[in-house]
Amino acid sequence: MSYSGGFLLQLTQRCKILPNQMKQIHSLIITNGHLLHHSNAPSSSLSDQWMPTLLYNALIHADLIHERKVFLFTHMLANQAPPNSHTFPPLLKSSPLPVGTTLHSQTLKRGLLSDPFILTALLSLYARNHLLPHAHRVFEEFPRLCIVACNAMLSAFSINGHMEAAVEFLERMPQRDVFSWTTVVNGFALNGNFGASIRFFGKMMSHEDVVLGLVKPNEATCASVLSSCANLDNKVALECGKQVHGYVVVNEANLGVNVETSLIHLYGKMGCLSNAEKVFRVMVVRKVCTWNAMISSLACHGREKEALDMFEKMKLHGLKPSSITLVAVLTACARGNFVREGLELFRSMWQDFGIEPTMKHYGCVVDLLGRAGHVEEAAEIIRNMPFKPDVSVLGAFLGACRIHGAIELGEEIGKKMLNLQRPLGGTYVLLSSMNAEKERWDRASDLRREITEAGIQKIPAYSMVYLT
Structure with missing residues (x-):
């Protein structure tokens, strides 16, 4: 069965809705000969001549995976279908810098560099790769300044942290x-x-x-x-x-x-x-992030049981918890002393929700066990973590050791903390205080001396009073 170029073009334009049919449509286009260069095939109209380019553009726009976009573009060049101003923006939008600079050269070679959509995409490419001078040079290439171009440059300043320049630029914008x-x-x-x-x-x-x-x-x-x-x-x-x-x-x-x-x-x-x-x-519509915010709010203000109930309601509404959701729920378990529920959730994260535990999840579990006095179990979690524990995880554990008097275990894990790349003064002070409370004055003094010799300073705490 033969298909017209127009019919296949309509199909490609529906590929965002039907992504699984992308390969079949691509095959139909090839087998029906619509990707031949217009000079090598008879054509009845100007639109027929440009049909290969239109079809490729539609495929590039529709595909969500950058590597396939680039493959289609190279296939387009190999079949001598000339790229136009509609070809490059979707490619540039998702390109890493090396590919982006190559595409920049292609637009220059083909005389398309005056197109505002291409220039905007190039400006954004250099901005997100923190090449602000390059982005500014592209901005100066715009044949006519419009609000879209100015907003792109404004975004470039903001992304790169040049906020003073961004404010100045905004004030100079004519619109x-x-x-x-x-x-x-x-x-x-x-x-x-x-x-x-x-x-x-x-x-x-x-x-x-x-x-x-x-x-x-x-x-x-x-x-x-x-x-x-x-x-x-x-x-x-x-x-x-x-x-x-x-x-x-x-x-x-x-x-x-x-x-x-x-x-x-x-x-x-x-x-x-x-x-x-x-x-x-x-709220009429609630997303996962909405439930996360509410669960976290309840968990952080003494209403841990309500936070867990909210988590169950969320699942009943058919929403799949995210990694952030599970941090909030594990926090509620830790603060509410729901040890069994927290451990069950942690152990079933991957099986039930397809979520791999991160440092934050491990930190919550260490906090959960530490608050409940299960310091040995918490230490075992730290020893068996698939990555090196960070300061927050070890800090939660040391705090639990201090509360429950597990000085030796605290010393063992504390040494790991002191070997981290950026040891904090608070860590030394905490270990020193733990030893002082057990009247181990020599060890406490040694730790204080290490603070001085390493030139580490503990950031002082402060309080604020609001006058009404």
Whole structure:
């Protein structure tokens, strides 16, 4: 049976819906002779001449695996089907740097470097590979500056941590949209400057772009600033988060799953569990991340049994737990002293959910056993871990040894901690204090001396008082 090029083109455009049929469609295209170069085959119209290129482009767009995209592109060149401006953007979007630079050369060779879609994809390629000067040179190649090009450059500054340059660039832009503002708000957060993220959001809300109604914060904007509020973890940040929540409600905006989840995370982290529960209850759609936020909030504020119940409800709703879900549930088990339930969950992670235990899961189990006084079992877990324990795992274990008086076991495991690449002052102090409590003054003194000789300083703790 013979198929027309147009019919096969329609099929390829449906491949994102039907990925398993990609190979069959590719075979049909080859066997029907539609991948022959237009100069080698009779054609009745201009569209027939370009059919090979259109078919290849559709296949490249539809395929989700980068290696197959590149294979199709090389096959396209071998069959003398000329790539055009629609061929390169999907290739560049997923390419590692070496392949990307080769594709850059191809666009230059074929005279396509003036196409704004190709230039934007190239700019993003260099930006995500932390080659900001290259990205800037591509930006200067744009024949006509538009907001899409400016936003791409703005994103490049943010990704690479040049936030001062990003703010300057934003202020010079002749036109800004919500993506422009959100890029900078999120850029500060990505670079760990959560306070600046919140302040810049405030600047956005008082700017004429928003005041005159030219720009309205969207779901991504609100989710980003709420995440910054949660990471700051102070009263000012909580008030800011409440104001964002109020703005969304007053303006009758659609919250969206990401914003609602961010609110649950913020309220849960700040201990406002009633607010978190209200948001959770009214949600129409709940993703796995939403359940994670609620379970974690309950686990961290003394409501461990409710966290475990929430986990069971999540499974009843047909949702598959993620690695983060299991960290939250194991944390609840540790804090609520549910030793049997925690160990059963840990041992069945792979079998029940296909999740391989990570360092965080091992840390939770060590904490679980340590809190319950099972320090020998916790030590055995550490000895048999498939990777070297990090400071958090060993720190949880040392804390348990100190509480339960297992000084010798603490010394044994503590030595492993001191052999880590970056020993922390707190580790030495904890070991020294454990020895001092058992009146082992010589060992305590030796450890204190090691701190001084190694030039290690313990970061002092501090408290904050909020005046109202």
